[in-house]
Amino acid sequence: MTCARVRQMLDALVDRELDTATDRELEAHLIACPECARLRAERVALRERMRAGAPYFAAPARIRNAVGNAVAEADGARQRPVKRPTWIKTALVAASAAVASLVAGIWIGRPPLDDARRESAVASHVASLAPQRQLIEVASTDRHAVKPWFSGKVDFSPPVHDLASEGFALAGARLDHVGDRQAAAIVYRVRSHDINLFVWRAAAEGRREETTLSVVRGFGVATWAQDGLRFAAVSDLELQDLKRFAELVREAR
C-alpha cells in the first residue's frame, strides 16, 4: 500500500471504520513508515483533545419544557390518524425493511412465526426507556456482580458477559417481561446507545436457533436460542452493530 492511499484512509482507521483486513494492512504499513505513523498519532491526539475539551451544548431546561409542551399540545389537537388498509401498511413495512437492509448492507432473514415475541421484546425495550421507569435496577460493569443478582429472582441463570473490550460496556440489569414470560434484562451500552438483552426460558428445552435480525417499529431486534434459553437483543443501534453484538454474546463463554 502506498503512503498516499494510507493517508486517505487514516481517518477511517482512527475512527475504527475499516474492515479487519484493511485495518491490518494499514497497521502493517504504519509499523514500517514513521511519517505515516506520525500523522496517525497527530490525528489521535487531535481527537482526544476534542473529546476532552470541546464545549458540548446540552439542551437547556427551558427548551426541554417548551418541546414537551408543544408535543402535548400538538398531540391534543391532532385527530386520530385515518387507518390505512392493513395490506398497504404491510407492504410499506416490508418495503422499508428491505430498504433498511440494503442500507445496512446485510440480509435480514425472514422472520419465523414468533413475531409476537419480537413485538413484545420491543415493547419492553421502549417501556424501559421511559423516564419514569428504571432501566437499571442493579448498576454494575462487573459481571460477577450482575449475574448473582438474578439468583432467587428468576428460575434460570442468564449469561452475563464482559464485552467492554469489544466496545459493548455492561451497564447493569433489571427484571422484566417479554410478553407473558418473565425475563432477565441485561443492559449494555455502546456509544450513547442502550441495548436491552432479554433472556427467558425457551418452551422447548435445548432447541438451538440461529440468529434472526429484523426491524420492528424502527428498532433493530436480534433473536436466537441456545442452551434452553431464548434471547432477544433490542436497540436503536445499526443492524450491523447489533448483529456483531449478538455474535459476541453467542460465542462468549
Place this chain on the structure above:
Amino acid sequence: MGDPAIRQRFEATVLVHLDAAFNLARWMLRDDAAAEDAVQDASLRALRFFDGVRGPSPKAWFMAVVRNACLDRLKEGRQRVLEDAYDDEVHGLASARVGGTTAETPEAALERGAEAHWLYACIRSLPIENREVVVLRELEELSYKEISAIVDVPIGTVMSRLSRGRDLLRQRLLAERSRQRS
C-alpha cells in the same frame, strides 16, 4: 397521535436525543436562540411524521430533521445569523458544558476554560459542511453510516469532509497557538 403507545415511543426514541439535537443545532447556527427555535420546530415536524418512521436508527432520522430545520434557518436569515455569530465570539460559551470535576483547582479550571475557548473558536470557524460532520463524529460519536444518513451524502463524502475538517482544525489550532504566543 391519540395513541398513547406512539406518544410514548416518540418520547422514548426521539425526545431522549434532545441534547444531541441541540448540540448539533447550536454548532450549525452558532446562536442559542436560533438553535432553540430550530430544535423546537424540528421536534414538531418529527412528531407529525413519526407514525411513518421505520429504519435502523430513529436518532439518525431525528437528527436529519433537526439539520434540515437548521439549514432552513440559515437560508432565510443569513444576515442575522452572521451578526449574531459575531457577538457569539465573545459570549459563545455561556450555555456550554465543558467537562471537568468539582475537585479541580482554580488554576486547572481556568486552563480548561481557556482550552475550551480555543477549541470553540477553531471549530466554529470551520465551513459548515466540515463543521457538522466533525461535531457529529467527535462530540456525538456517531458512525460514518449514521452521519451519512443524517447529512444525506455517501459515506465516502462523509470521510473526505471529516478528513478536510480535521486538517483545517489542526492548522487553525497551530495558527491560534502562535498568535497567542506573540
